[in-house]
Amino acid sequence: MPKSLTPSGQPVPATRFQANLNIRFPPLPRTASEVARLLSDDSADPNLEKLIEIVHADPIVAQLVLRRINSAYYGLRRRVTEIQKAIALLGFLEVSNIVLTAAMLQLREAVSNPEQAHIFEDLMRLSVGGAIYAQRLAQWLQLCWARRVFTAGLLHSSGRLILLYNRPDDYEALWYTNENGSLPSAEAERTIFGVSYLELNEQAAREWNLPETLGLLLGQLETPKNLSDPDLQTQAALVATGSAIAEQLHLARNDTVTLPPQARLLLGYTLTEAQMCKRLLEVRDEVERYLHMLLKGNGNA
Numbered sequence: 655m656p657k658s659l660t661p662s663g664q665p666v667p668a669t670r671f672q673a674n675l676n677i678r679f680p681p682l683p684r685t686a687s688e689v690a691r692l693l694s695d696d697s698a699d700p701n702l703e704k705l706i707e708i709v710h711a712d713p714i715v716a717q718l719v720l721r722r723i724n725s726a727y728y729g730l731r732r733r734v735t736e737i738q739k740a741i742a743l744l745g746f747l748e749v750s751n752i753v754l755t756a757a758m759l760q761l762r763e764a765v766s767n768p769e770q771a772h773i774f775e776d777l778m779r780l781s782v783g784g785a786i787y788a789q790r791l792a793q794w795l796q797l798c799w800a801r802r803v804f805t806a807g808l809l810h811s812s813g814r815l816i817l818l819y820n821r822p823d824d825y826e827a828l829w830y831t832n833e834n835g836s837l838p839s840a841e842a843e844r845t846i847f848g849v850s851y852l853e854l855n856e857q858a859a860r861e862w863n864l865p866e867t868l869g870l871l872l873g874q875l876e877t878p879k880n881l882s883d884p885d886l887q888t889q890a891a892l893v894a895t896g897s898a899i900a901e902q903l904h905l906a907r908n909d910t911v912t913l914p915p916q917a918r919l920l921l922g923y924t925l926t927e928a929q930m931c932k933r934l935l936e937v938r939d940e941v942e943r944y945l946h947m948l949l950k951g952n953g954n955a
Contacts, residue, residue, distance in 0.1 A: 676820075677816065677820055677849070677854065677857070678819070678820055679816065679857070679858055679861040679862070680760060680761060680816075680819060682757055682861075682862035683712070683756075683757050683760075685708055685709070685711065685712040685715050685753055685757075686753055686754050686756070686757035686862075687862055687863055687864060688708050689705065689708060689750050689753045689754060690754065690805050690809070690862075690864050690865075690868070691864070691865060692704060692705060692708075692750070693747075693750050693801045693802065693804060693805035694801070694802050694805055694864075694865045694867070694868055695801075700746035700747075700801070702741060702742070702746060705741060705746060705749060705750070706737060706738050706741055708753075709737055709741065709749065709753070710737055714756070715752065715753055715756060716737055718752050718756055719737060719740050719741065719744065719749055719752055720734065720735065720737070720740055722740075722744065722748075722752055723740040723743055723744055725947070727943075727944075727947040728743075730743075746801075747789070747801065747804055750801075750804070750805070751782065751785070751804075751808065754805070754808045754809065755778070755781075755782060755808065755948065758778065758781065758808075758809075758811075758812070758815060759778070761774070761815045761816070761818070761819045762774055764818060764819040764820075764822050765818070765822055766822060767826075769826050769830070770818065770822050770825075770826050773818060773825065773826060773829050774815070774818060775949055776905050777811045777814050777815055777818070778811075778948075778949055779900065779904050779905060779945050779949065780810075780811050780837075780897060780900050780901060780904075780905065781807065781808050781809070781810065781811040782807075782808065782900075782944075782945060782948060782949075783896075783899075783900030783903070783904045783941055783945055784807040784810060784811075784893065784896040784897035784899070784900040784901075785803075785804045785805075785806075785807025785808040785810075785896065786804075786807070786896070786900075786937075786941050786944070787807075787895070787896035787897075787899045787900055787934060787937075787941070788803040788804065788806070788807040788892045788893045788895065788896030788897075789801075789803060789804040789807070789896075790933070790934075790937060791803075791892050791895060791896060791920065791930065791934075792892055794924065794925055794930070794933060795920060795923040795924050795925060796923065796924050797888065797892070797923070799885075799888075799889050799892070802868075802889060803889050803892045803893050803896070805868065806868060806871055806872060806889065806890075806893045807893050807896050807897070809855070809858075809859075809864075809868070809872060810855065810872055810875060810893050810897055811851070811897075812851075812854065812855055812858045812872070813850065813851025813852060813853070813854030813855040813858065813872075814837075814838075814851040816851075816854050816858060817843065817847060817851060817854065821847065824846060824847070825838075828842060828843070828846055836901065836906070837901060837905075840852050840876060852872075852873050852874070852875060852876065853873065855869070855872035855873050855875075856869040856870065856872055856873030857869075859872060867883075867886060870886060871886050871889055871890045871893065872893075874886075874890055875890055875893055875894045875897070875916070876894065876916070878890035878891045878894065878916055878919060879919075887919055888919055888920070890916070891916040891917060891918075891919035891920055892920065894914055894916040894917075895913060895914055895916055895917045895920065898912075898913070898914040898916075898917075899911055899913075899934050900941075903934075903935075903938050903941075903942075904941070904942060904945060910931075910935075911931050911934050911935060912931075913927055913930065913931065917930070
């Protein structure tokens with residue numbers, strides 16, 4: 655049933671149903687777009703030298719990387735003060751996560767109350783959790799796109815974050831009046847805003863000068879078979895499945911997982927559906943601890 659109150663007991667604001675949304679895309683830091691391009695290149699080993707160069711050029715990101723490696727989460731006995739050593743210890747994907755997550759966190763400035771802050775945090779959990787599950791699935795299925803789907807996973811909630819950024823009160827209303835308690839559907843977003851997160855995903859990729867294939871993939875997460883390239887279909891299915899699992903385990907707090915329809919494209923590789931579900935559940939606690947550190951501990955706990 656639709657809700658009339660938010661979890662904190664506040665009335666849900668009324669949506670205005672204005673479909674003539676003039677989208678504002680916040681600028682993506684150059685550091686983030688450069689890292690996204692590195693991640694999207696699965697043709698070679700991770701380019702650590704280029705990543706070190708990118709991080710060195712951005713003092714804020716450099717501080718975040720050093721703060722992360724020196725946090726209690728990693729439990730190092732000696733403090734790390736050199737970026738090159740920090741990146742070597744954290745690894746290519748972890749540092750890339752720091753860069754892209756920091757870029758997404760700038761959208762937090764749009765939220766104006768605790769309810770909207772809760773939505774923002776859930777969307778960040780969906781992004782990071784979905785990226786990790788998509789990456790793990792690619793590795794378990796022995797597919798070569800672990801870095802690419804990790805990038806797409808981190809960015810797959812961009813459209814929802816942009817809707818929250820542009821119309822926070824209306825997105826709050828849509829979020830808390832959703833009848834089945836799950837994420838707002840693309841259809842509901844189109845009804846209220848005239849555009850869904852899927853279209854905005856693709857538009858944002860163009861606006862931020864990200865690889866074209868990344869934008870295509872992010873625009874077809876719900877319908878991977880619409881993509882003409884079979885490899886992109888599989889990548890979209892990985893990201894969609896990772897997102898669905900993150901929603902079930904870390905937003906809805908379910909104790910079981912159900913693979914989404916897009917996961918049919920993943921069958922026939924190295925794992926059965928039951929085996930995928932089992933492995934995804936096995937890493938749930940590890941992912942939850944990481945999300946808590948990232949979003950609650952700010953890298954310090």
